[in-house]
Amino acid sequence: MVKRIKVSNNVIRRLPRYLRKLDELKAGGVSRVSSKNLGALLGLTPSQIRQDFSCFGEFGQQGYGYNVGALRDEIASILGMDRGFKAILIGVGNIGHALMDNFCFSDWGFTLSAAFDIDPAIIGTTTNGVTVRSMDELLDFLHEHEIDVAVLTVPADAAVAVAKLLRDNGIGAIWNFTNVELTEPNSSTIVENIHFSDSLLSLGYYVAERYDEEAAHAARLARREQ
């Protein structure tokens, strides 16, 4: 896939949504979609959808629209789903174990190659074909395998130290589930965060805002009643 220009983060964040919706359409037997259709389904303008795709090439056909399957595959390729990225997981606690057990890495083009923990009670257990190794084996493993991404699911107080260890040993990308800011100014490591609490707090803001608006509305009505 040729990437001509620097594509904005906003566009990148929409690509997985496109992929999801196209998969859904495909599963429903739809073979053709226009930017107008797709926009209506995702709450985006047709213009925006065409602009987004045009960052990566010309995937449509005038008068027809886009072939669902072909467009889906283009986007999958842009996202690197066909590159066979290899991941390891560090910290098989509750969330780490839930990911190993439930999250289908291979659906998204990733292979979970190994998992590591420090707890002897967990080391040696196997989930979904992946056996948990001791952290003592981590460096050897990293030097023997080409790993693209580390999934970081260690406790918050270990996050910074483990992230440093990973960076120092050639890991270029971290999928960060710890509630800790890992993005370092002088580091080139790619960090993608899943911050549960940030997400919940944002939700809280919108709930609070709505309640305030409802209260203001009720107050206006009450004044009018007087």
Add this chain to the structure above:
Amino acid sequence: MVKRIKVSNNVIRRLPRYLRKLDELKAGGVSRVSSKNLGALLGLTPSQIRQDFSCFGEFGQQGYGYNVGALRDEIASILGMDRGFKAILIGVGNIGHALMDNFCFSDWGFTLSAAFDIDPAIIGTTTNGVTVRSMDELLDFLHEHEIDVAVLTVPADAAVAVAKLLRDNGIGAIWNFTNVELTEPNSSTIVENIHFSDSLLSLGYYVAERYDEEAAHAARLARREQ
């Protein structure tokens, strides 16, 4: 908290990061911070930080900066952390259970009031003081309690139906962990998504982009060698 203007989503998403960093500074005994300091810590410009805060009021002091504790409390209040929001959780599978077990709702101003599932083997079990109830009890529970947020951790194929049930019974906000698009055009329900796969795919994009850049760089060097 007075909210004069419509605050952009970008600003809202930064508020939890401010909160997190301010908590960290406070824990480290720092009592004062300027927009310049805070910007350097978070990779934002001082201007942006001052603009963001000015959406909600005047929390600083010329020549001094901001009081860490006071600013932290203002932001917490803006996010509704002092409102005692009540949440229920639907679907005590792997991720649902991990949240009940590990995620400290009360740290963020929420109370997890109940959990529901359809599996008789899970119903009746208790995690962190919350006993799992049968889905049959859900509607009665909703009508007896004022619930602000539903945490949706059911399997993907149940997501849309359960979301509809929740909406129809007065739930105004959903924290959505299912990999399903719930944002409906004609609905006023607030939906906040945690899409693991979207996040991983975005990471994949950046990894792929970096590899492409490195390959292009190597190719340029190779040409020069000739």
Add this chain to the structure above:
DNA sequence: TAGATTGTTAATCGATTAACAATC
């Protein structure tokens, strides 16, 4: 052919950054 829809250029809108008077 007529209608539909693309890819792209131009226009608009919104968000970030810079500048600066006010003031602690």
Add this chain to the structure above:
DNA sequence: TAGATTGTTAATCGATTAACAATC
């Protein structure tokens, strides 16, 4: 007082939307 830093207005930058020629 002098230096620092705010809150806010103006300038810039970037992203979204609209328009339209090209063409299937």
